[in-house]
Each structure stands twice: as C-alpha cells, then as structure tokens.
Amino acid sequence: MTEKIYRVAIIGTGRMGGLIEDELSVNQFSSPYGHFSAYAAIEQTQVVAVANRGKARLKRFVERFGVTNAYLDYRDMIEKEKPDIVSVTTPSFARAEPIIFAAEHGVRGIYAEKGLCASLEEADRIVAACKKNNVAFNWGAMRRHHDGYIRMRDAIADGEIGEPRYAIMYTYTDLIKHHPHTLDLVSMLLGDAKPSWVEGRLVESQGTRSQPNYEPDKHAFVPPSGEEIADPMVDFFRVGYSNGAEGMFVPIPGRFDIDVHGTEGRAFAWDNGQVFCVRRGTRGESTLEEKLIKPTGESPTVCTIRNIIREMETGERTTGNIDVTMLSVEVQFGLAHSHLQDGARVSLPLTDRHLYIPGG
Numbered sequence: 183m184t185e186k187i188y189r190v191a192i193i194g195t196g197r198m199g200g201l202i203e204d205e206l207s208v209n210q211f212s213s214p215y216g217h218f219s220a221y222a223a224i225e226q227t228q229v230v231a232v233a234n235r236g237k238a239r240l241k242r243f244v245e246r247f248g249v250t251n252a253y254l255d256y257r258d259m260i261e262k263e264k265p266d267i268v269s270v271t272t273p274s275f276a277r278a279e280p281i282i283f284a285a286e287h288g289v290r291g292i293y294a295e296k297g298l299c300a301s302l303e304e305a306d307r308i309v310a311a312c313k314k315n316n317v318a319f320n321w322g323a324m325r326r327h328h329d330g331y332i333r334m335r336d337a338i339a340d341g342e343i344g345e346p347r348y349a350i351m352y353t354y355t356d357l358i359k360h361h362p363h364t365l366d367l368v369s370m371l372l373g374d375a376k377p378s379w380v381e382g383r384l385v386e387s388q389g390t391r392s393q394p395n396y397e398p399d400k401h402a403f404v405p406p407s408g409e410e411i412a413d414p415m416v417d418f419f420r421v422g423y424s425n426g427a428e429g430m431f432v433p434i435p436g437r438f439d440i441d442v443h444g445t446e447g448r449a450f451a452w453d454n455g456q457v458f459c460v461r462r463g464t465r466g467e468s469t470l471e472e473k474l475i476k477p478t479g480e481s482p483t484v485c486t487i488r489n490i491i492r493e494m495e496t497g498e499r500t501t502g503n504i505d506v507t508m509l510s511v512e513v514q515f516g517l518a519h520s521h522l523q524d525g526a527r528v529s530l531p532l533t534d535r536h537l538y539i540p541g542g
Contacts, residue, residue: 185225185226186226187226187227187228188226188227188228188266188267188291188491188494189228189230189263189264189265189266189267190221190227190228190229190230190265190266190267190268190269191229191230191231191232191233191256191259191260191263191265191267191268191269192217192218192229192231192232192233192268192269192271193232193233193234193256193259193268193269193270193271193272193280193284194233194234194269194270194271194272194273194295195232195233195234195239195240195242195243195244195271196234196239196271197216198216198217198271198295198322199216199217199218199232199234199243199269199271200216200217200218200219200243200246200247201216201242201243201246202215202216203215203216203218203219204246212328212481212482212483213481214481214483214484215481215483216483217269217271217293217483218232218243218247219483220481220483220484220486220487221269221487223480223481223484224484224487224488224491226491227267227487227491229247229249230251230263230265231249231251231252231253231259231263231265232244232249232251232252232253232259233252233253233254233255233256233258233259234252234254235254235272235276237254240252240254251263256280256283257283260283260284260287260288260289261287264288265289266289266290266291266494267289267290267291267292267293267487267490267491267494268280268284268289268291268292268293269292269293269294269295270284270292270293270294270295271295272295273359273410273411273540273541273542274295274296274297274298274299274300274358274359274540274541274542275299275300275410275411275540275541275542277294277295277297277298277299277300278298278299278300278304278305278307278308281294281299281308281311281312282307282308282311284317285308285311285312285314285315285317286311286315289317290316290317290318290494291317291318291319291490291491291493291494292312292317292318292319292320292490293320293321293322293486293487293490294319294320294321294322295321295322296321296322296323296359296360296362296363296366297357297358297359297362297511297514297541298321298362298507298511299511300358300538300539300540300541301515301535301536301537301538301539302511302512302515302532302534302535302536302537303535303536305508305511305535306535308504309504309505309508312504313504318490318491318493318494318499318500318503319490319500319502319503319504319507320486320487320489320490320500320501320502320503321362321502321507322362322486323362323363323365323366323367323502323507323510324363324482324483324485324486325363325366325367325370325455325482326366326367326370326482326486326501326502327482327483327485327486327489327501327502328455328477328482328485329477329478329479329485330451330455330458330475330476330477331367331370331371331451331455331458333458333475333477334371334442334449334451334458334460334475335370335371337449337460337473337475338371338373338442338444338449338460339373341446342447342449342460342462342473343442343443343444343445343446343447343448343449343460343461343462344444344445344446344447345444345445345446346371346372346373346427346442346443346444347426347427347428347443347444347445348427348428348429348430348442348443349368349371349372349427349428349429349430349440349441349442349443350429350430350432350440350441350442350443351364351367351368351429351430351431351432351439351440352432352434352437352438352439352440353431353432353433353434353437353438353439354415354416354433354434354435354436354437355415355416356413356414356415356416356541356542357384357413357414357415357416357514357517357518357539357541358413358514358539358541358542359413359541359542361416361431361514362510362511362514363438364431364440365421365429365509365510365513365514366502366506366507366509366510367440368421368429368431368440369423369429369506369509369510371440371442371449372423372425372427372429372442373425373427374506374509375423375424375425375427376423376424376509376530377421377422377423377424377509377512377513377516377530378422378423378424378529378530379421379422379516379527379528379529379530380419380420380421380422380513380516380517380520380527380528380530381419381420381520381525381526381527381528382416382417382418382419382420382431382517382520382521382525383416383417383418383419383520383521383525384414384415384416384417384517384518384521385414385415385416385417385433392406392407393406393414393415394406394412394413394414394539395412396522400538401536401537401538402537402538402539402540403518403538403539403540405540410540411540411541411542412539412540412541413539413540413541413542414518414521414539415433416431416433416517417433418430418431418432418433419431419517419520421513438453438454438455439451439452439453439454446462446463447460447461447462447463447471448460448461449461455477457474458474458475458476458477459472459473459474459475460472460473460475461473486502489501489502512530512531512532513530514539515532515537515539516528516530516532518537518539519532519534519537
C-alpha cells in the first residue's frame with residue numbers, strides 16, 4: 183500500500199523556515215533544524231508552497247530551496263493549495279492570525295514556532311480554533327522532542343532521582359521568542375504539572391541596547407524607536423507548580439544548562455544538550471549510581487513533525503499539544519505581570535488576558 187504524502191505549506195521564509203540550515207554543521211545532532219529541511223527528510227511530507235509578507239526574503243528562500251509556488255498572502259496560499267500541514271514561522275507578534283486561519287480552513291496539522299503569540303487573548307483564540315477543528319498542534323520548543331531530554335524526563339518519571347523538587351535553569355534570553363525553550367523544558371522534566379504562580383523581573387536596561395518600554399495606556403510593551411519587536415530580556419524568576427515542585431531560572435549569558443534536584447539524586451543536562459547525566463545518591467554515599475545518556479535517533483525538528491503526523495493518523499495527541507503549550511504561555515505573561523508589580527508573586531492562570539508583548 184502506498185504511504186500517504188502530506189502536503190505542507192510554510193508561512194514565513196526566514197531562519198526557522200529553512201535558511202538557518204546554512205548556519206549549522208550538517209553533522210550535529212539537531213540537523214536538519216529548519217522546517218523546510220526537516221520536511222524534506224521525511225518521506226511522508228512534501229512542501230508544496232511557501233508564503234512571506236516581504237518579497238526579498240521570499241525570493242531568497244525560493245532560490246535557495248527551489249520552491250515553485252510562492253505567495254505574498256498566506257490566505258491565498260491555504261485556500262488554493264489546501265495543505266494538510268502548515269508551518270507558521272513568522273515573528274510571534276504576527277503568528278496568531280495565520281494559525282487561526284489555517285485551523286479554520288481545513289489544515290489538519292500545525293507546527294508553530296515560539297513564542298505562540300503576543301497576548302493571552304490571542305492565545306485563547308488559538309486554543310479555541312485548534313480544539314474546535316481537531317488540529318494536531320506542536321510548537322517550536324523542540325527539546326520536548328529531543329531524545330536526550332526525553333530519556334532524562336523518563337528517568338525522572340521512573341523515580342531514578344526520587345521525587346523531583348527543584349529544576350534550576352541557567353540561561354539569559356528574551357521573554358517571548360526564546361524563553362519558551364526553558365519554560366517548556368522545565369515543565370516537561372517536572373511532569374507537566376500546571377504552573378500555580380510566578381515571580382520575577384524583566385531587564386530594564388542592558389548597556390547601550392534599548393529595552394522595550396511598558397506603556398500603561400496601551401497596556402503593552404512597545405518597541406524601541408525604529409523597531410517592530412518589543413521582547414524584553416529576562417532577569418531571575420521562579421515558577422511554582424501544582425505538584426509542589428519549583429523552577430528557578432538564573433540569567434547567565436552563554437549557557438543553556440539545567441539541573442533537576444530530587445529527594446534521592448539529581449539529573450542534569452549541560453552545554454545545550456552535549457552532556458546528560460542521571461545520578462542517584464548524594465556525595466559521600468557509598469552507593470552513588472551514575473548513568474550517562476547519549477542521544478540517538480532523528481533531529482528534534484523531524485521528531486516534532488512526525489509527532490504531528492502520528493496524531494493525524496491515530497488521534498493520539500502530540501506531546502506538545504496546545505494544552506501543554508499553554509502551560510508555558512501562561513508563565514510568560516504572568517512573569518511580565520509580576521515585573522509590572524515590582525516582582526510580586528502572581529497567581530496563574532491570569533485573569534487579565536490583554537497585556538500585549540510583540541515578540542520576535
């Protein structure tokens with residue numbers, strides 16, 4: 183029996199759409215990394231069209247990958263090409279409407295980059311559209327689909343470090359575009375319990391680099407002059423989860439490390455997934471056990487897409503489905519509210535769904 187080929191369309195022809203591939207080593211575990219190259223690596227998928235709001239980047243993408251169907255309006259593309267799967271790799275402030283339009287116009291699977299959108303009001307509309315139309319959804323927090331982190335999660339869930347109490351995440355980045363990587367990873371390793379509260383601060387100044395300002399009359403963070411993105415950098419913050427565990431996020435530039443501390447040991451992943459280790463016992467004990475994890479299999483981007491196809495074919499929800507995605511989205515906007523309240527602890531979910539943060 184011939185295997186079904188799923189028609190794919192990509193909205194957004196920038197780095198994550200596919201051009202990032204030219205920046206990476208072909209031998210690293212994460213390759214293929216961009217959406218186009220990942221679809222090309224999967225026999226069941228074929229990119230049939232791409233869309234972008236700007237002509238120059240669209241032209242560069244078409245010439246780089248040899249795509250013949252190119253559109254300046256994603257609505258025209260979806261209505262004419264009738265794709266099964268759509269990737270949305272636009273900036274997050276321009277992501278909600280394409281996701282909702284795709285969900286409401288027959289698209290069965292959506293792979294959206296992160297952050298999800300620019301407000302919780304937009305996020306709620308995305309959730310409603312995906313659920314009403316039974317869309318298989320994943321977003322671009324790809325460590326959830328990385329073999330090393332999956333095996334680390336499974337070891338924690340199997341009790342190899344006892345009961346997990348604290349996850350300490352070390353990185354320094356912006357709130358909307360890149361902190362979904364940390365928030366989703368911590369959530370995953372702590373069992374995807376619902377976040378109950380968040381407290382912390384955003385960075386208000388960074389040397390000569392201008393940070394976005396909050397304007398109360400607009401209830402929005404506004405971009406620095408001449409820019410369209412207002413994505414504040416994040417200082418230290420904490421998140422409490424309904425299972426009693428806690429995440430601590432430490433702003434150290436140049437690192438992507440995580441340590442999960444349990445009642446009987448710890449698990450850690452250092453150097454952005456280069457080192458994975460599960461250690462049972464504590465220093466000084468004679469029965470210290472240590473297990474190293476070496477990732478195998480396909481790249482996280484490929485696995486993310488296969489996860490969408492699995493739901494489309496079997497009905498089994500993706501591991502990064504829209505409900506799981508919202509766990510991190512709630513924290514993002516909760517953290518901004520905490521900052522606006524001088525770092526006070528904010529309960530989740532938020533009642534205010536209208537704070538606007540136009541991230542990248």
